Amino acid sequence: MLRNALVIASLLFSATLHAETADILITGGTVITMAGPNIEPGSVAIRNGEIVAVGPSSEVDRRYTAKTTIRAGGHAVVPGFVNAHTHVPMTLFRGIADDRELMDWLTNFIFPAEAKNVDREFVKWGTRLAAAEMIRSGTTTFADMYYFEADIAREAKAAGLRGVLGSTFIDFPAPDNKTWDDAVAYMREYARQWKGDRLITPALAPHAPFTVSTEHLKQVRALATELGLPILIHVSETKNELQQVAEKQNGMTPGAYLDSIGFLGDDVVAAHGVWLTPEEIRTFAARKTGVTHCPESNQMLASGVAPIVDMIRAGMEVGLGTDGPAGSNNNLDMVEEMASAARLQKVSRNDPTATSAREVLRLATIGGAQVLGLQDKIGTLERGKRADVVIIDLQQAKVQPVYSVESAIVYAASGSSVTTTIVDGRVLMRRGELLTVDEKAAIAKAAEYREKILASLKK
Numbered sequence: 001m002l003r004n005a006l007v008i009a010s011l012l013f014s015a016t017l018h019a020e021t022a023d024i025l026i027t028g029g030t031v032i033t034m035a036g037p038n039i040e041p042g043s044v045a046i047r048n049g050e051i052v053a054v055g056p057s058s059e060v061d062r063r064y065t066a067k068t069t070i071r072a073g074g075h076a077v078v079p080g081f082v083n084a085h086t087h088v089p090m091t092l093f094r095g096i097a098d099d100r101e102l103m104d105w106l107t108n109f110i111f112p113a114e115a116k117n118v119d120r121e122f123v124k125w126g127t128r129l130a131a132a133e134m135i136r137s138g139t140t141t142f143a144d145m146y147y148f149e150a151d152i153a154r155e156a157k158a159a160g161l162r163g164v165l166g167s168t169f170i171d172f173p174a175p176d177n178k179t180w181d182d183a184v185a186y187m188r189e190y191a192r193q194w195k196g197d198r199l200i201t202p203a204l205a206p207h208a209p210f211t212v213s214t215e216h217l218k219q220v221r222a223l224a225t226e227l228g229l230p231i232l233i234h235v236s237e238t239k240n241e242l243q244q245v246a247e248k249q250n251g252m253t254p255g256a257y258l259d260s261i262g263f264l265g266d267d268v269v270a271a272h273g274v275w276l277t278p279e280e281i282r283t284f285a286a287r288k289t290g291v292t293h294c295p296e297s298n299q300m301l302a303s304g305v306a307p308i309v310d311m312i313r314a315g316m317e318v319g320l321g322t323d324g325p326a327g328s329n330n331n332l333d334m335v336e337e338m339a340s341a342a343r344l345q346k347v348s349r350n351d352p353t354a355t356s357a358r359e360v361l362r363l364a365t366i367g368g369a370q371v372l373g374l375q376d377k378i379g380t381l382e383r384g385k386r387a388d389v390v391i392i393d394l395q396q397a398k399v400q401p402v403y404s405v406e407s408a409i410v411y412a413a414s415g416s417s418v419t420t421t422i423v424d425g426r427v428l429m430r431r432g433e434l435l436t437v438d439e440k441a442a443i444a445k446a447a448e449y450r451e452k453i454l455a456s457l458k459k
């Protein structure tokens with residue numbers, strides 16, 4: 001009798017010690033939640049793809065037993081990075097024509113190379129190569145604008161990545177859709193297939209205010225509202241764009257023009273915004289239209305410096321993006337992008353305090369999530385959010401010693417310091433080993449495509 005009571009008592013005791021189970025327990029790291037102070041040593045417990053606990057390891061580890069325990073001592077545990085503007089299949093054009101004028105680069109290289117090479121197979125392999133690169137450097141969500149976007153969605157889903165993936169609308173025959181009506185029909189079918197998916201949000205991607213007519217922009221706006229899906233668009237990237245829009249639209253600037261036709265809203269994501277005026281910044285803040293800042297692309301193409309400090313002060317949502325990796329970056333590394341964003345504001349404002357490591361880390365995580373309308377799901381490490389988590393090695397020579405963990409990540413580490421990437425509770429990379437993408441095959445295909453693309457440009 002006494003023996004039974006003891007057994008029951010000890011069962012009860014262990015049950016209170018380990019009251020709950022988790023699929024994954026990340027323990028002992030410096031947890032940067034982006035929703036409050038850092039926790040060290042901290043733990044994150046994940047169950048069914050959701051974060052079920054975040055807190056001091058001493059508390060969380062006692063409450064949870066996990067099928068998989070990841071020891072993160074000497075590492076930072078951060079929300080997965082959100083690359084809020086890119087064109088991932090363009091990895092296959094990486095470095096094809098650098099150090100040129102934007103129009104020379106576009107009309108003599110990118111457009112002909114796209115016309116001759118971009119098909120479903122091309123975007124499949126380009127996305128696969130990009131997926132390997134993104135997972136390796138800690139990107140868990142990406143916003144994309146390209147052609148055959150349904151195929152990009154399929155690849156992203158297979159790799160386990162989260163995406164807001166925009167199907168292109170443009171006023172000339174595109175590699176996927178030769179006419180405007182084809183693009184609309186494609187979008188409807190794409191939305192039918194993917195709307196409501198746990199990882200993929202289909203989106204509409206009109207190219208820019210100077211490559212899509214007013215009538216067509218209004219059509220896209222109405223279709224987005226009807227389908228309940230976001231819009232991704234390039235806005236105010238270059239001075240050349242300002243000139244073209246002004247000529248066609250009574251001297252208006254691109255942002256003011258878009259507002260005048262009722263285009264802006266909280267479901268619109270504007271890439272670049274380099275030349276937004278103070279008035280446009282106030283308008284974007286009022287309409288809750290977010291901007292994705294792409295500092296490396298803006299530097300590479302000498303587009304200018306987006307006034308993101310002013311945007312943030314005005315209450316605008318701002319995220320970070322790499323832009324496409326062909327002559328306008330040339331990689332998908334969000335750690336490098338954060339450092340570039342910080343340094344570009346400092347030098348352009350002649351003020352080293354213009355922004356901080358913590359601030360650009362915010363842009364690369366919850367800032368991007370807000371811009372994409374995903375702030376309730378991702379962007380911070382909080383109970384109830386989806387488990388998009390990245391672990392960064394802080395013990396490398398290039399990072400040591402660590403006085404400030406945010407500074408260590410942004411200014412000293414790099415994308416290759418990421419060791420583990422988790423999206424929606426699924427481990428996509430563990431200790432540097434990719435688990436969902438055949439990276440070797442993607443790299444071999446990239447080399448094949450290089451020969452094919454070069455040959456196509458000689459014809």
Ligand SMILES: [Zn+2]
Nearest residue numbers: 234271323324
């Ligand atoms: Zn772009």
